[in-house]
Amino acid sequence: MNSQSPVVYNFHLPRFPARLIAGVVIIILLVILIWTACYTVQAESEGVVLRFGKFLKTVEPGLHFKLPLGIDEVTVVPTRRQLKLEFGFTTPGYTNPDQPPKEAEEERSMVTGDLNAALVEWVVQYRIDDPKQYLFDVRNPAQTLRDLSEAAMREVIGDRTVDEVITIGRQDIEVSALARMQELS
Missing domain, CATH: 3.30.479 (Tetrahydropterin Synthase; Chain A)
Incomplete structure (x- = not known):
């Protein structure tokens, strides 16, 4: 008889430090906040900014920033087009x-x-x-x-x-x- 002992593989899952996980989550949240805070109004239009559904201001064409996560909403209206x-x-x-x-x-x-x-x-x-x-x-x-x-x-x-x-x-x-x-x- 062959009396070999069984081979035992010792797999260890890598452990990520809590700081690294928290840092990645914070970076993802920041990217989402920045993504929802930027908007563009096209050249033939004007943007109407609403804060919680109430009129706040109108903005000219270009790149603009607003409060993220649905606090400010922008409706684009074609004002320079027939x-x-x-x-x-x-x-x-x-x-x-x-x-x-x-x-x-x-x-x-x-x-x-x-x-x-x-x-x-x-x-x-x-x-x-x-x-x-x-x-x-x-x-x-x-x-x-x-x-x-x-x-x-x-x-x-x-x-x-x-x-x-x-x-x-x-x-x-x-x-x-x-x-x-x-x-x-």
């Missing part, structure tokens, strides 16, 4: 979350003053001047502008004949609809 709302059609590749595809057909069907039906397509272009007002003075600004524009256009189209709508009155309709929208807003 925005548009399309009515009665959609441009391929342009997605508008405020306009479901089936709604386009309904919003372009209008009744003229002489009780004829007309299919009217139009675009509203706008720019946001005051991001604070845009975010806090109206509950849903894009949908409000959409509803306001549709109401003004239906009123203006309803005051004209179908011939005016599809031929000579287009410029006058544009001016009248813009004036009516400004009255309502």
Whole structure:
């Protein structure tokens, strides 16, 4: 018989000192704090800073710092870009979350003053001047502008004949609809 004693392997797991573990945890926490404290506002936008949900200030484009971990939140609003709302059609590749595809057909069907039906397509272009007002003075600004524009256009189209709508009155309709929208807003 072979009387060899069994081989015993003595594996010791490396022990990390408590200071090293604490140091790594602190470094990770600092990286998270710095990561959540930095933000960038793009060139065509302004940032609206909220502290605990209350308006604090607006900031210009560039790299900025805020209080981390959700204390300060930043909403970026495109103030230097021309925005548009399309009515009665959609441009391929342009997605508008405020306009479901089936709604386009309904919003372009209008009744003229002489009780004829007309299919009217139009675009509203706008720019946001005051991001604070845009975010806090109206509950849903894009949908409000959409509803306001549709109401003004239906009123203006309803005051004209179908011939005016599809031929000579287009410029006058544009001016009248813009004036009516400004009255309502």
